[in-house]
Amino acid sequence: MIRRAGVEQIPALGKIINDCAEYGLMLHRSWAYLYEHVRDFHVAIEDNQVVGVCGLNIIWANMAEVYALAVAPAYRSRGIGRRLVLSCIDEGEELGIHKLMTLTYEGKFFERCGFHVVDRQSLPMKVWSECVRCPKNQACDEIAMVRVLDVPDIAPPPAEPPGKYEVPVPLVVRAGVKSQNVD
Numbered sequence: 466m467i468r469r470a471g472v473e474q475i476p477a478l479g480k481i482i483n484d485c486a487e488y489g490l491m492l493h494r495s496w497a498y499l500y501e502h503v504r505d506f507h508v509a510i511e512d513n514q515v516v517g518v519c520g521l522n523i524i525w526a527n528m529a530e531v532y533a534l535a536v537a538p539a540y541r542s543r544g545i546g547r548r549l550v551l552s553c554i555d556e557g558e559e560l561g562i563h564k565l566m567t568l569t570y571e572g573k574f575f576e577r578c579g580f581h582v583v584d585r586q587s588l589p590m591k592v593w594s595e596c597v598r599c600p601k602n603q604a605c606d607e608i609a610m611v612r613v614l615d616v617p618d619i620a621p622p623p624a625e626p627p628g629k630y631e632v633p634v635p636l637v638v639r640a641g642v643k644s645q646n647v648d
């Protein structure tokens with residue numbers, strides 16, 4: 466059974482993700498991150514336990530990222546990974562998202578899920594925001610893949626006006642170093 470994750474499943478889905486992270490297959494996720502992003506996750510339940518997980522992160526008006534996809538080793542090759550991705554596709558379509566992307570080493574698997582390889586440079590900059598946390602940042606060898614969903618593309622929104630009470634985020638936050646935009 467595939468379902469949306471609840472907070473009670475965070476320890477189990479976190480273990481599946483972080484076991485894979487030990488092998489360099491994906492980023493490690495702290496429990497703090499996982500609880501904060503619990504609404505991203507779809508889980509596979511078999512034998513009364515969480516055996517697979519997949520996250521869907523909204524990037525922009527027309528794009529979302531499939532991430533942290535992992536199936537427990539004993540449950541692989543049974544179609545669970547594909548069902549998790551299909552569940553994210555269903556959610557993306559419900560949300561009106563035009564395109565899903567992923568960064569992966571599992572090109573063949575994602576091809577079976579309807580994705581195709583694209584030039585990494587074609588993806589929006591925001592996709593790379595997490596790469597600073599990745600030890601392979603300077604030598605990333607993941608491939609970029611996308612799948613267009615059954616939702617029309619929408620015109621990109623106009624540039625966002627600054628909020629009246631918006632506090633500028635310091636570009637450099639270090640003792641003794643002035644930030645570039647708080648002076």
Ligand SMILES: CC(C)(COP(=O)(O)OP(=O)(O)OC[C@H]1O[C@@H](n2cnc3c(N)ncnc32)[C@H](O)[C@@H]1OP(=O)(O)O)[C@@H](O)C(=O)NCCC(=O)NCCS
Nearest residue numbers: 490534535536541542543544545546547569571573574577
């Ligand atoms: C990648 C992973 C999620 C696949 O999950 P799975 O449940 O074993 O995959 P499925 O059984 O749903 O496979 C779906 C299809 O992809 C194919 N496939 C799955 N893994 C494959 C691989 N490594 N190479 C080639 N084909 C693969 C299957 O043969 C199947 O093909 P079919 O359409 O002909 O039936 C799983 O192997 C895993 O957790 N790996 C470790 C974590 C990881 O690398 N995650 C990806 C990070 S982006």
